[in-house]
Amino acid sequence: MMNRRLFSASLASGLLLPHLAHAQASWPQGRNIKLIVPFAPGGATDIIARIVADKLAQMWSCNIVVDNRGGAGANIGQEAAARAEPNGETFLLASVGMATNPALYGKLNYDPINDLAPVSLVAMVPNMLIAGKHLPVNNVAELVAYGKANPGKLTFASSGVGTSIHLSGELFKKLTGVQMTHVPYRGSSPAIQDIMGGRVDIMFDNITSSLQQVRGGTLKGLAITTAKRSPFAPELPPVNDTVPGFDVSSWFALFAPAKTPAAMIEKMAADTKIALADAGVKSKLDALAAESVGSTPKELGDFVARETDIWGKLIREQKIAAE
DSSP states (O other), rough: HHHHHHHHHHHHHHHHHHHHHHHHHHHHTTTTTEEEEETTTSSSHHHHHHHHHHHHHHHSSSSEEEEEOGGGHHHHHHHHHHHOSSSEEEEEOOTTTTHHHHSSSSOSOOTTTTTTEEEEEEEHHHHHEEEEEEEOOSSSHHHHHHHHSSSEEEEEEESTSHHHHHHHHHHHHHHOOOOEEEEEOSSSSHHHHHHTSSSSSSSEEEEHHHHHHHHHTSSSSEEEESSSTTTTTTTTTTTGGGGOOOOOOOEEEEEETTOOOOOHHHHHHHHHHHHHHHHHHHHHHEEEEOOOOOOOOHHHHHHHHHHHHHHHHHHHTTTTTOO
């Protein structure tokens, strides 16, 4: 009787394995895939997610639905992705919060490193150092000199505590010794309005938000935050030319629940790279001043580890905490 049961179980397993292998091999055809975005619709993360999702859905002949789960500094959406079934039907498009939130928040209900698997780096967006026309500076050297001559007088805006825009300002303070007061806003738009109105002095804003106003003459563009000049604003020198070691970008990347089969993650990464090389996709990303990247899962994992280390140290040194 026992032998018969063992034989039946063995036979069932043998019959099941080919079906599982076929399901994995045929992925993602016939699947309904959800791409979680941990922010509200309309922002850069959401727009980039939809550009990539549309192209992959076209390539794969399947449905990819963007699921916006905003709130708590991206933690709500990121936790939802971490808790999802690792069956290749849920992915996450996240940004810098993946690297900064472990240090910003006293306790997370998920582990960004162990609960989410890296898939591919998607795009990089430089920040731009902008200033109000009321401020008597026209470049980074003049800003540093003004800040040191007027300690504590400078104010810098951000789109919220812990964003790359905020942390760019904190890194600038650390590397230059300039004392500035942080003024957080709920997004870039109201911050820009106050800079143009002379109520706040500077901001390290995403280039997408501010480039039009800089070129229109309503804001001063002082520098770009990447180590090299950006093709989207080649007229602006890097902050790094004046402040060595300053190199900041906003970034966007794909992740999956940690136990998602490696074959699915590798295919997602490889096909994302193909999608990002498409002329139509590149054109849409260029319109956002976003440089398409594409990477292997290991390259993304190494990148996030470096970002986590860099920003974690700064957050702890400056005693920054999420509100």
